[in-house]
Amino acid sequence: MNDSGNSDTPTVVLVHGGFVDGSGWKGVYDHLKDGHSVAIVQNPTISLEGDAAATNLILDAQDEPVILVGHSYGGAVITEAGTHPNVAALVYIAGFVPDTGESVNTLIGGFPTDGPQPPILPPQDGFLLLDREKFHSSFAGDVSDEEAAFMADSQVPWGVDALGGTISEPAWRSKPSWYLVTTEDRMIPPPAQRQMSARAGSTVVEAGGSHAIYVSQPEAVAELIEKAASEVRATVH
Numbered sequence: 001m002n003d004s005g006n007s008d009t010p011t012v013v014l015v016h017g018g019f020v021d022g023s024g025w026k027g028v029y030d031h032l033k034d035g036h037s038v039a040i041v042q043n044p045t046i047s048l049e050g051d052a053a054a055t056n057l058i059l060d061a062q063d064e065p066v067i068l069v070g071h072s073y074g075g076a077v078i079t080e081a082g083t084h085p086n087v088a089a090l091v092y093i094a095g096f097v098p099d100t101g102e103s104v105n106t107l108i109g110g111f112p113t114d115g116p117q118p119p120i121l122p123p124q125d126g127f128l129l130l131d132r133e134k135f136h137s138s139f140a141g142d143v144s145d146e147e148a149a150f151m152a153d154s155q156v157p158w159g160v161d162a163l164g165g166t167i168s169e170p171a172w173r174s175k176p177s178w179y180l181v182t183t184e185d186r187m188i189p190p191p192a193q194r195q196m197s198a199r200a201g202s203t204v205v206e207a208g209g210s211h212a213i214y215v216s217q218p219e220a221v222a223e224l225i226e227k228a229a230s231e232v233r234a235t236v237h
Helices: 022-032 048-060 074-081 104-109 132-139 145-153 160-164 190-200 218-236
Strands: 011-015 038-041 066-071 087-093 177-182 203-207
Touching (some): 011 022, 011 074, 022 038, 022 218, 038 048, 048 160, 066 074
Parallel strands (some): 011 066, 087 177
């Protein structure tokens, strides 16, 4: 039964990361839509400031408390935009969790150098893409060959200003957060995910999946979002 109209049922707002768009959330959306209102931000990934503004447009339109979810670079976006008064909780899906003055670039600079490195091509006109031939193995290791090829061929150029954008006030310092660590991730090393989530004091769940777990295992992602929503509802009552 859809109880998304209940005033105490949080709305879920989903924010995608770099190289992809909001359509990748379809599986997660399908798992959540019968119990929640769900909105998907189509952030341009040109600058962090612009992506936070795109997210705020969606947040402004919500009446219920919001569970704000970010994948990968979307974690930086929700860290910046999540101070919005409508946001009740944050959920990071293999996401970046920067602190004040930090950027995605700052965090990448601290990654171990002895593990898999994201196959990011040199910037062209201020934008980045992943090496198409390495997209499947690096970004979407547990996604089918056919779907990974489509993701690689439909990449959204990622602006260097998005990577370099710094956080003004991190929302995780004032809002509860949850984090899904993807243990087979070849884009953001699992040790880095654990370090960032620990610093933020997040409730952490680990799953054996690739960086594209929101595509390959949408039920695992939806389950964590539901946990966050349940705790938010419990505090409202």
